[in-house]
Amino acid sequence: MRIRLVYMEDLPQLALIEASCSESPWGIKMLGEALGLEGAFGCLIEAEKTEAEKGKGEEGQEILGFALFLKVWEELQVLTLCVLPGHRRKGVGRMLLREAGSVAKRMKIQKISLEVRQGNGPALRLYAQMGFVRVGLRKAYYRDGEDAILMDWPL
Numbered sequence: 001m002r003i004r005l006v007y008m009e010d011l012p013q014l015a016l017i018e019a020s021c022s023e024s025p026w027g028i029k030m031l032g033e034a035l036g037l038e039g040a041f042g043c044l045i046e047a048e049k050t051e052a053e054k055g056k057g058e059e060g061q062e063i064l065g066f067a068l069f070l071k072v073w074e075e076l077q078v079l080t081l082c083v084l085p086g087h088r089r090k091g092v093g094r095m096l097l098r099e100a101g102s103v104a105k106r107m108k109i110q111k112i113s114l115e116v117r118q119g120n121g122p123a124l125r126l127y128a129q130m131g132f133v134r135v136g137l138r139k140a141y142y143r144d145g146e147d148a149i150l151m152d153w154p155l
């Protein structure tokens with residue numbers, strides 16, 4: 001596995017991954033708009049295709065997961081974080097957040113912040129493991145009425 005920055009050319013593949021992760025995906029256009037914002041950047045994890053995939057004529061790298069971030073003043077916001085369902089629990093999410101932590105420290109940013117659905121157990125466990133702490137709650141933040149938990153990772 002290797003980690004690298006997201007480029008605009010990656011967006012079609014990222015939109016497919018996002019569609020497999022979210023019930024209300026942003027889609028290519030919104031992902032592109034987010035990545036185009038001043039202070040935005042993305043990281044992705046990719047891996048060489050498996051022997052089975054190569055046997056089917058598929059060559060090259062497969063993107064396993066990605067995250068988009070936005071620097072706003074003294075904090076780095078996590079805009080989105082998605083890992084392909086077939087590649088979860090392999091440390092991809094953790095690796096993406098660790099990279100964000102290193103980038104943020106180099107930028108002298110003191111915290112990473114995000115919103116997460118109250119019922120998103122896997123994400124909440126990942127964030128807690130990384131050192132994020134709950135700092136607030138936004139009632140009925142999502143369209144379906146679910147609350148958002150606000151979390152910060154002090155660096």
Ligand SMILES: CC(C)(COP(=O)(O)OP(=O)(O)OC[C@H]1O[C@@H](n2cnc3c(N)ncnc32)[C@H](O)[C@@H]1OP(=O)(O)O)[C@@H](O)C(=O)NCCC(=O)NCCS
Pocket residue numbers: 021022065080081082083084087088089090091092093094095115116117120121122123125126127129
């Ligand atoms: C949340 C998500 C990004 C986690 O990605 P991942 O690559 O599977 O996470 P990791 O393998 O790095 O997991 C790191 C730790 O998080 C916790 N964790 C992650 N998924 C978990 C699960 N399904 N159940 C319990 N704990 C989980 C564990 O503590 C895990 O460490 P361990 O495997 O050593 O026990 C992934 O499930 C996902 O893409 N979900 C859909 C999109 C989403 O909810 N994004 C977050 C929006 S705020």
